[in-house]
Amino acid sequence: MKTQPDHNSYLVEVNGNQYRVIFLDNGNVLFDDHEYSLDMKRNNIPNQYSLLIDNESLFLSFMPDAEPNRYRVSSDGYFFETEVLSSREALLREHLVAAGVGKKDGKIKASMPGMIRQLLVKLGDRVEADQGILIMEAMKMENEIRSPISGVVTNFGVEEGDAVEKGAFLFEIEAS
Template sequence: MKLIARYEDTDIAVEVERHADGYRVTLGDRCFSVDLVHAGRYVRSLRLEDGTQYSLVHNRIGNMHEIMMGGSRIEVEIIDPLALRRKSREDAGGEGGVVKALMPGRIVRILVESGQAVEKGTGLLILEAMKMENEIQAPVDGTVAEIFVKPGDTVEGGAALVHID
């Protein structure tokens, strides 16, 4: 099966085939014979031909694979090239200009007014989360078009806070 691994914005061609009791994986110009076992729901043990073993914690969300090795973590997207072609055109767009809460919390203070011109980095409001006051800053230069929250409001993660034109 031919796949594409997208890691740190670079696409690498990967081919996976069954081989002996395990797999043969061709990754760019490298080729490994490995076996992979599941040790419980999240732990995977990958063993190379020379016996080298890597213990990985693996979690998959859609095409994204989150893998922890030792104290480090990497995220790699594994794409089926046939499925990719369909998806690529749909991903443009987005809601540019709406500043969202990165985490759930409580609005302490609003630092700007509707109609006010702001620069990238201008403090918009103070969000208290987990006993810390965090200043939410303008991500772009623009004008404050609308403020969706008021002091004292409790907001969920992802909630729209301020719209900047």
């Protein structure tokens, strides 16, 4: 996803899917090109927030991960692995990756427990960066797991129907 620097703009990754979030001057939020009214309050409990989004109430808990900008977010018993980058951080990462600095690894592991629903490619297939490789159901949501790099699918650690734990090896892409 191409980024442009903006002080109120963030790139948010939730379970492997990226979204652009922009806090507007009128107090609303633009989430992936859809504008919502937003009222957010910090609760008395650390890392907990009450949100009112288009008059719907939502409670979120943020648990910081060991890695910078990463959080485990919970809401109504559901858990989400997230990464939040300011537009400047996202732009810097984009340029560094394009220059080959900090090149992404092609070995992908499950960020949470789930069930493999569908393999979208076959062993030996050539794939592009950000192309969907498999569908994994986690927390009653289907998530498309994408390739971080362009290359060839050299290994699958799962088959359709497999239950996987957090950290389980899913697939490997060899850069080309």
